Amino acid sequence: MINMSSFLEVATATHQGMVRSHNEDSIAADAEAGLAVLADGMGGYNAGEVASGIAAELIRVEMKKSLDGKSPRELNAQYAEQLITQHAKQANEAIYHASQSQPQYSGMGTTLVVAFWHDNQMSVGHVGDSRLYRLRGGTLEQITRDHSLLQEQIDSGMITKEQARHSQNKNLVTRAVGIDPEVETEVHTYPVQLGDIYLLCSDGLNDMVIDEDIQLTLASLQANLPLAAQQLVQQACDNGGRDNVSVILIRVAKDFSVRTGMLDRLKTWFR
Amino acid sequence: MAKIILSLEGSVIREIPLDKDRVTIGRKPQNDIQIENLAVSGEHACIVTILADSFLEDLGSTNGTLVNGNQVKKHILQNNDVIEIGKYKMKYVIDATAAASAPAEDFEKTMVMRSPKAAAAAPKPAVAPAPPAAAAPAPKPAAPALVPSPPKPAAAPAPTPPAPPKSTAAPVPTAPAPPKPAAAPAPAAAAPAKPATPSEPQPLAALQMLTGGNAGKEIELTKNLTTLGKPGVQVAVITRRPQGYFITHVEGTTFPVVNGKALDSQARALNDHDVIELAGVKMEFFLKK
Numbered sequence: 001m002i003n004m005s006s007f008l009e010v011a012t013a014t015h016q017g018m019v020r021s022h023n024e025d026s027i028a029a030d031a032e033a034g035l036a037v038l039a040d041g042m043g044g045y046n047a048g049e050v051a052s053g054i055a056a057e058l059i060r061v062e063m064k065k066s067l068d069g070k071s072p073r074e075l076n077a078q079y080a081e082q083l084i085t086q087h088a089k090q091a092n093e094a095i096y097h098a099s100q101s102q103p104q105y106s107g108m109g110t111t112l113v114v115a116f117w118h119d120n121q122m123s124v125g126h127v128g129d130s131r132l133y134r135l136r137g138g139t140l141e142q143i144t145r146d147h148s149l150l151q152e153q154i155d156s157g158m159i160t161k162e163q164a165r166h167s168q169n170k171n172l173v174t175r176a177v178g179i180d181p182e183v184e185t186e187v188h189t190y191p192v193q194l195g196d197i198y199l200l201c202s203d204g205l206n207d208m209v210i211d212e213d214i215q216l217t218l219a220s221l222q223a224n225l226p227l228a229a230q231q232l233v234q235q236a237c238d239n240g241g242r243d244n245v246s247v248i249l250i251r252v253a254k255d256f257s258v259r260t261g262m263l264d265r266l267k268t269w270f271r
Numbered sequence: 272m273a274k275i276i277l278s279l280e281g282s283v284i285r286e287i288p289l290d291k292d293r294v295t296i297g298r299k300p301q302n303d304i305q306i307e308n309l310a311v312s313g314e315h316a317c318i319v320t321i322l323a324d325s326f327l328e329d330l331g332s333t334n335g336t337l338v339n340g341n342q343v344k345k346h347i348l349q350n351n352d353v354i355e356i357g358k359y360k361m362k363y364v365i366d367a368t369a370a371a372s373a374p375a376e377d378f379e380k381t382m383v384m385r386s387p388k389a390a391a392a393a394p395k396p397a398v399a400p401a402p403p404a405a406a407a408p409a410p411k412p413a414a415p416a417l418v419p420s421p422p423k424p425a426a427a428p429a430p431t432p433p434a435p436p437k438s439t440a441a442p443v444p445t446a447p448a449p450p451k452p453a454a455a456p457a458p459a460a461a462a463p464a465k466p467a468t469p470s471e472p473q474p475l476a477a478l479q480m481l482t483g484g485n486a487g488k489e490i491e492l493t494k495n496l497t498t499l500g501k502p503g504v505q506v507a508v509i510t511r512r513p514q515g516y517f518i519t520h521v522e523g524t525t526f527p528v529v530n531g532k533a534l535d536s537q538a539r540a541l542n543d544h545d546v547i548e549l550a551g552v553k554m555e556f557f558l559k560k
Contacts, residue, residue, distance in 0.1 A: 042381045109383055129381070149322075149384055159326070163347050168323035172384040179383050203381070213495060220498040223506060223522035231510065235495065238512050 002072050004034035007256040008117060011225035011249045013233045017204055018241030024048030025202045025246040026056035026110075033064050034117035034256075036248045040130050040202040042176065043108030047099070051110040051178050054098070055091040059114055062087045072258040075118045077189040084114050084125035088177065088185040095178025109176035112185070113144060113200050115250070117192065120257040125187040128173040131206060133214065134190075135197040135222070140215035143190065147175035170207055196252045197222055201232075204245030208236040218249075225249050273325055273348070275318070276362040277304065289325055294318045296356065297330075310334050310357030318348070325363065327354060473511050475559040476541075483552035491559075492516065500527075505550045507534075509541065516541040516556070523550075 010031045016023040024041040026049065037059045041052030066083050067075075091112070099105045111128025124132050129146040145151060149172040153159045159167070177183050197218055206214070213235060221228035229249050236245040275287045275294075287294065287304055296304040297315040306315075312332035319326045325348040329336040337355040338346050346352075354361040478490045478499075490497070492509055498521065500506040505523030509516055517538040520526045526534045528548040529541070541547075545556045 040381065042383070111381070153321075159345075159347065163345075166347050166349060169321065171381045172322070173381060174384050176383045216494065216496055220496050221508060221521055223502065227508075227519065227521060231496070231508075234510075234512070 002034075002256070002258075003032050004117060004256065005031040007252065007254045008034055009225055009251040009253050010036070011229040012247065013226075013229040014246035015233045015237060015241070015244065017244050018237050020244055022046065022049065023244045023246075024052055025204070025244045026052035027200075027246050027248055028056040028060040029248050029250075030060055030064065033060075033067060035060060035063055036115045036198075036200050036250055038113050038130055038200040038202060038246055038248055039110045039177070040128070040204075040244070040246070041108065041110040043099075043105065045104060047105045047108035048110070050098070050105060051095045051108040054095050055088075055110045055112050055177055058091045058094055059087045059112075062090060063114075063116065072119065075258075077118075077121055077123060080116055080118055080121075080123040081125070081187040081189060084116060084123055084187050085185050088112060088114065088125055088127065088183060092177045092183035093181075096181055099178060107179065109179040111173060111202070112177045115198060115200060117250070117252075117256070120192050120255065121189050122192050122198065123187060123189040125185045127175045127177050127183060127185050129203050131199075131201055131203075133199040133201070133211075135199070135215065135218045136193060136195075138215075138219050140211055140218065142211070143188075144186075146173070147186070148173050165210075170203070192252055192256075194252055194255055197225075198250040198252075199232075200248040200250075202244060202246045204241070204243035205232060205236050205247055207243065208239040208241065208245065222251070225251055273320070273350075273363060273365045275304070275354075276364060277306075278360050278362070279358060289318060289320050292320055294320070295330075296361075304361075306356065306359055308357050308359070311359070315356055316354075324348075327363075332356075473513070473515065476511075476516055476556065477559055478509075478547070478554045478556055481546070481553040481555055485552075499547075499554075500550045507547075507549055509556075510538070514540075518547065518556075 008031050010029045012027055012029050014023060014025055014027055026039045026041065028037040029035070037056045039052035039055040041048030041050070043051055063083060066087070095108065095110065099108045111126075111130040113124065113126040113130040113132050115122055115124045115132055124143060126132065126144045127147060129148045129151075131146065132143045134141050134143050149169050150159075150164050150167055152174065154161060154164055175184060199214070199218065209232065214232065217231050217235065218228055221231055229247050232247050233245050273289045275289065277284045277287060291303065294303045295314065295317045296302055296306065297313050298305070298307060298309075298311045299313040302314070312330070312334070314330045315332040316327060316329050316336045319328065327336065327338065327343065327346045327348055329344050334357060335342050337343065338348075338352050340355075348363040350363065350365045352363045354363065476492045478492065480486050480488045480490075492511060495511050497509045498506055499509065500521075500523070503522070505525055505527075506521040507518055507527040508521050509518050517540055518527060518529065518534065519538040520534055520536060528534070529539055529545055541556045543556070543558045547554050547556060
């Protein structure tokens with residue numbers, strides 16, 4: 001396994017917001033493994049944080065286990081996508097099982113967004129309405145597409161993106177991890193460029209802070225990633241903070257293609 | 272549940288609850304809200320309700336439909352919107368009692384909406400039944416769970432222009448109405464839509480350069496975030512928040528100085544006429560007006 005921590009810079013922030021009494025979001029970021037996981041739990045009492053906690057932690061640990069001992073050359077996009085799907089499935093089974101066997105967890109579930117960087121690429125898997133954005137060349141782009149009622153209404157032409165901001169149906173997701181015996185994870189792989197900044201967030205951010213302000217914050221504060229993360233959470237809270245808000249920021253600080261990576265290693269050996 | 276209050280020249284005619292998926296307005300007798308007036312088209316407009324949202328759509332009427340004075344083709348109704356058709360006014364009101372009875376905790380909680388088949392198999396507390404309406408207007412026949420993943424979802428999801436034909440807009444229930452679980456989203460209807468803007472805008476502030484090449488120049492702080500300095504050397508950011516303006520160090524080995532005192536890594540509130548020194552330039556912060 002390549003240690004990715006010299007290629008990726010990571011900053012995280014999470015906050016319960018201004019209305020909720022507890023935080024049902026869970027985040028796990030591992031710069032060494034090149035992995036970021038964010039989950040937004042749902043369910044009564046503390047079941048939401050149990051579900052999101054299982055998803056984030058299980059996927060982080062299991063991904064690391066699967067990557068251990070793998071040579072970088074074995075790690076192609078297809079394999080990375082397979083790993084994400086497989087571990088999301090595992091998390092789904094664990095949450096579903098807990099909710100079936102313990103009444104206080106009945107019906108709990110979670111959204112999920114997992115991103116994994118390898119060989120100058122990023123594979124991202126998601127379920128529900130937690131998102132991944134990319135800032136490239138000063139422009140923010142939403143990479144994942146929500147599995148939500150609202151997104152379906154937008155896709156079908158029923159409402160526009162602008163109208164969606166005023167919708168009352170923001171809280172309905174069409175997919176979640178842990179509510180059914182099976183889960184369908186959407187997984188894609190994208191090429192990565194030096195200087196890209198990736199943002200994983202729960203809907204507590206993008207419901208409270210418009211994309212233009214997220215872009216402005218990331219673009220102006222990219223030199224200080226922890227400050228940028230903190231600033232995004234603060235803006236969500238300043239705008240009302242109606243939900244838990246969590247962000248993971250990842251900056252691609254160095255080229256990490258396997259070819260140059262291996263060459264660099266050889267060079268350092270012979271030096 | 273929301274309702275429509277129909278009135279003419281200030282006097283209320285009747286109240287119409289939006290208890291159907293589709294409520295039609297027009298001059299012909301088959302309309303749910305019939306208005307016998309020549310300024311009203313036979314089939315003038317309709318209101319489609321999906322869970323907590325109600326959509327007003329003009330059905331190609333001759334004289335048009337106004338909402339709060341603006342002509343609309345399609346509009347998501349907000350509490351207290353006033354629809355005007357001819358001389359008639361219809362106020363859209365979200366029932367206040369529904370708001371009072373819903374525990375505040377449940378507001379806006381994320382819930383899973385499932386296809387009717389799955390929902391029937393195992394109803395669960397955190398799960399809302401999929402309304403048949405959700406699938407009906409979509410051009411694709413599939414239930415929500417079967418959204419095809421396009422090769423590049425990154426591209427801005429362009430709204431596909433063709434509006435659903437009227438016949439499909441009337442949601443055809445595909446399954447017997449699923450029982451409403453306690454956590455059904457209906458109460459959320461009362462939660463006010465929250466615009467993502469601070470409640471009270473800050474008074475406009477500006478920086479006046481005191482030294483350096485731009486001495487005398489003024490920079491207005493019109494954005495929520497304004498960065499100052501030289502990237503790679505020294506950068507600070509001024510943030511505009513509901514509580515006021517704050518300055519924070521972003522990058523560089525030297526920290527900005529405010530009124531002769533260097534900042535640490537924490538944000539510092541800015542007061543009228545504070546003097547900031549940054550990258551060798553002095554500037555004054557002041558509130559406009």
